[in-house]
Amino acid sequence: MSAAAPALLVLTLPDGATREVAPGTLARDVVATIGPRLLQAALAVSIDGAVQDLMTPVRSGGAFQVITEKDPRALAVLRHSGAHILATAVRRLRPDAKIGFGPAIDDGFYYDFEVTKPFTPEDLEAFEAEMRKVVAEKYPFVRAEVSQAEARQVFADDPLKLERLEDFEGSDEVISTYTDGPFTDLCRGPHVPDTSYLKHFKLLSTAGAYWRGDERRQMLQRIYATAFFRKEELEQHLHRMEEAKKRDHRVVGRQLDLFQFFPHAPGAAFWTPRGTQLWLTLEEFIRERQRERFLEIKTPLLYTKKLWEQSGHWGKYKENMFLVWDKEEAERGGSAEDSLSMSLKPMNCPSHHLYFHAHKHSYRELPKRYVTFDVLHRNEISGALSGLTRVRQFSQDDCHIYLREDQIASEVKFLMDFILGYYDTFGLTAKLKFATRPEQRIGSDELWDRAEGALRAALESTGRPYEMKEGDGAFYGPKIDFDVMDSIGRAWQLGTIQLDYNAPERFDLEYTGEDNAAHRPVVIHRAVSGSFERFLAILIEHFAGAFPVWLSPEQVRVLPISDEVLGYAQEVTARLRAAGIRASCDDRSDTLNYRIRDGELMKVPYMAVIGKREAEAGQVAVRVRGAGKKQEVVSVESFQARLLDEIRARALTPSSAGAEA
RNA sequence: GCCACAGUAGCUCAGGGGUAGAGCACUCGAUUCGUAAUCGAGCGGUCGUGGGUUCAAUUCCCACCUGUGGCUCCA
Numbered sequence: 262m263s264a265a266a267p268a269l270l271v272l273t274l275p276d277g278a279t280r281e282v283a284p285g286t287l288a289r290d291v292v293a294t295i296g297p298r299l300l301q302a303a304l305a306v307s308i309d310g311a312v313q314d315l316m317t318p319v320r321s322g323g324a325f326q327v328i329t330e331k332d333p334r335a336l337a338v339l340r341h342s343g344a345h346i347l348a349t350a351v352r353r354l355r356p357d358a359k360i361g362f363g364p365a366i367d368d369g370f371y372y373d374f375e376v377t378k379p380f381t382p383e384d385l386e387a388f389e390a391e392m393r394k395v396v397a398e399k400y401p402f403v404r405a406e407v408s409q410a411e412a413r414q415v416f417a418d419d420p421l422k423l424e425r426l427e428d429f430e431g432s433d434e435v436i437s438t439y440t441d442g443p444f445t446d447l448c449r450g451p452h453v454p455d456t457s458y459l460k461h462f463k464l465l466s467t468a469g470a471y472w473r474g475d476e477r478r479q480m481l482q483r484i485y486a487t488a489f490f491r492k493e494e495l496e497q498h499l500h501r502m503e504e505a506k507k508r509d510h511r512v513v514g515r516q517l518d519l520f521q522f523f524p525h526a527p528g529a530a531f532w533t534p535r536g537t538q539l540w541l542t543l544e545e546f547i548r549e550r551q552r553e554r555f556l557e558i559k560t561p562l563l564y565t566k567k568l569w570e571q572s573g574h575w576g577k578y579k580e581n582m583f584l585v586w587d588k589e590e591a592e593r594g595g596s597a598e599d600s601l602s603m604s605l606k607p608m609n610c611p612s613h614h615l616y617f618h619a620h621k622h623s624y625r626e627l628p629k630r631y632v633t634f635d636v637l638h639r640n641e642i643s644g645a646l647s648g649l650t651r652v653r654q655f656s657q658d659d660c661h662i663y664l665r666e667d668q669i670a671s672e673v674k675f676l677m678d679f680i681l682g683y684y685d686t687f688g689l690t691a692k693l694k695f696a697t698r699p700e701q702r703i704g705s706d707e708l709w710d711r712a713e714g715a716l717r718a719a720l721e722s723t724g725r726p727y728e729m730k731e732g733d734g735a736f737y738g739p740k741i742d743f744d745v746m747d748s749i750g751r752a753w754q755l756g757t758i759q760l761d762y763n764a765p766e767r768f769d770l771e772y773t774g775e776d777n778a779a780h781r782p783v784v785i786h787r788a789v790s791g792s793f794e795r796f797l798a799i800l801i802e803h804f805a806g807a808f809p810v811w812l813s814p815e816q817v818r819v820l821p822i823s824d825e826v827l828g829y830a831q832e833v834t835a836r837l838r839a840a841g842i843r844a845s846c847d848d849r850s851d852t853l854n855y856r857i858r859d860g861e862l863m864k865v866p867y868m869a870v871i872g873k874r875e876a877e878a879g880q881v882a883v884r885v886r887g888a889g890k891k892q893e894v895v896s897v898e899s900f901q902a903r904l905l906d907e908i909r910a911r912a913l914t915p916s917s918a919g920a921e922a
Numbered sequence: 923g924c925c926a927c928a929g930u931a932g933c934u935c936a937g938g939g940g941u942a943g944a945g946c947a948c949u950c951g952a953u954u955c956g957u958a959a960u961c962g963a964g965c966g967g968u969c970g971u972g973g974g975u976u977c978a979a980u981u982c983c984c985a986c987c988u989g990u991g992g993c994u995c996c997a
Contacts, residue, residue: 371992379926380926382927465991466927466991466992467925467926467927467991467992468925468926468991468992468993469924469925469992470925470992470994471925474994475994476923476924476995480925480993481925482926483925483992483993485991511990515933523988524970524988524989525988581995608997639996639997641995641996642923642924642995643923644923644924644925644993644994644995645923645994645995645996647990648989648990650996651996651997652997754996754997757997788997790997792997793997796997821954822954822956823954850953850954850955851960852953852954852955852959853954853956854955854956854957854958854959854960855955855958856957856958857957857958858957858958858959859959860958870956870957872955873956874956882957884957889957892957
């Protein structure tokens with residue numbers, strides 16, 4: 262503020278009105294000129310798109326917006342303040358705790374601490390209680406701008422903060438601190454005006470987290486928490502977490518008897534008869550879709566080191582491979598290391614390249630699409646394993662396409678339609694991400710220009726919106742990723758289309774062109790499901806176990822009301838089975854209510870109840886899963902026909918129960 | 923791999939230094955039922971594994987295994 266008469270800054274309000282203020286005016290004073298009610302509701306402001314708190318001096322002009330609870334950006338501000346309040350409470354109860362980072366995240370916030378004794382669940386309760394005190398004490402968040410030297414003074418006892426301060430060396434970024442009562446943090450802000458704004462919050466869990474995400478650095482103790490403006494929102498959030506837990510594929514998988522794990526095979530699933538049926542149905546579906554334009558091949562699971570050296574896996578991926586001991590190599594006197602000269606395959610690409618290389622190919626036969634469903638093994642670190650979503654043994658619907666460069670655009674278009682159509686069948690919606698050349702890459706810039714151009718042109722030709730992920734491509738080529746959204750709004754990265762100019766070089770792949778000369782093909786890596794295991798886990802959670810009829814392991818359960826009609830019930834069951842429907846007859850001597858309940862719990866899409874009336878009329882009383890008592894009595898023929906239609910159409914929901922066609 | 927937590931009957935879970943209990947499931951008997959749990963009886967566990975402390979360990983301690991939540995990684 263050295264200038265004698267600084268120029269006024271012009272702030273433009275959303276309604277077009279303007280305010281002219283002297284630099285250094287507090288944001289809250291600007292808000293006050295708009296209205297007292299707005300000042301009451303204000304949590305922060307946005308100037309030219311940058312969120313700042315009310316006590317921040319205005320330093321530049323531009324679009325000026327007041328951020329209230331309604332603003333989507335407000336929650337992050339509240340949660341960030343929540344993180345400070347958490348740290349305030351932790352510091353009071355555990356003065357030895359060194360503070361790390363404490364940001365707002367998608368669903369809440371966390372704070373990392375370095376402590377000699379890790380936190381226990383009881384500690385969490387104590388911290389939460391202490392936070393409520395800090396909230397009640399209503400400390401204002403006081404911003405201060407300090408020099409590097411002053412900051413070093415303030416955080417002299419916090420080595421993690423001192424390390425953070427090093428990042429400011431030589432930069433002209435303003436160093437600011439925020440103080441709420443007894444606690445001061447190095448922080449850019451913004452914050453809500455005082456601690457009392459944090460009303461509805463909950464500490465959720467503790468976890469270890471490496472300092473700065475680096476596994477070579479020390480492990481800090483992270484506390485996860487969440488916060489909302491309204492009590493109902495917090496309750497809803499916690500309820501959603503509960504609901505998500507209920508549809509957790511590990512829980513549903515046990516309830517519906519789909520798969521299980523044994524300690525004897527960590528990271529490898531056992532599929533039960535019902536689960537195996539589910540798997541086979543999915544696989545059959547994929548096979549059917551791929552029958553026409555893809556070539557399925559089955560290849561070895563175990564290969565010699567030579568292949569992995571050629572593919573580059575031996576050098577870059579060996580840690581993750583299950584190496585296999587070669588007896589003869591050992592007997593030749595090789596070292597223990599040398600005797601491990603084979604490996605279970607962790608990926609299919611080398612198999613496909615090997616096969617493509619083994620034959621002469623004409624330009625006329627491209628694109629050539631090889632698909633393989635073989636079992637893959639990756640030796641994941643134990644801590645990474647989790648249900649079906651992260652396993653050591655899995656299968657992919659893995660495809661490698663060998664094509665001419667001029668075919669890239671049309672091929673990518675074809676693959677995109679293929680993949681999106683696949684997700685549609687399950688009611689999954691996909692978001693597309695286009696990832697471009699990364700820093701670490703191979704190939705000339707001209708090649709990348711061509712590859713990215715072709716991929717992008719194909720992407721745009723579909724007219725679908727997509728997001729850019731600059732620099733996130735594979736080292737060998739750009740890619741399109743498919744982020745799939747499930748029924749409760751979670752995103753999963755599943756499908757991918759990747760251009761690869763590296764593999765053809767490594768494997769010396771060739772085709773004979775029109776000119777009778779050898780040419781290099783391009784390779785496209787394509788996955789749709791990711792892995793069967795993970796995809797089935799997603800489907801289980803997406804449908805909460807209530808699969809559409811075509812996928813259901815058990816499609817119809819026939820329930821005879823009494824033994825008198827058992828014969829007819831068995832006849833109906835046999836007839837449905839003969840028509841290719843997965844039907845069973847529940848002839849247990851339990852009550853009808855009991856058996857209906859069991860059928861509902863097992864999420865069987867249709868129950869066909871049969872009493873004397875139905876037996877006499879050649880009908881069934883159709884009960885649709887989840888529809889309660891609403892039922893329709895129809896002839897066996899029309900029930901069967903309708904089922905077959907629904908299965909053939911791979912309908913997501915049943916059409917009205919057994920309506921006569 | 924790292925940090926924390928957990929492991930008791932097939933499942934969900936209670937208990938706790940003196941070798942265990944419920945509900946459901948399962949088996950048997952009775953019941954033959956009209957749309958989400960019929961009644962009764964019975965079977966079932968060396969309390970994850972191995973060591974240690976103790977007169978005594980499922981319980982306390984240590985190690986390991988497996989799982990869960992994270993970190994890292996990732997289909």
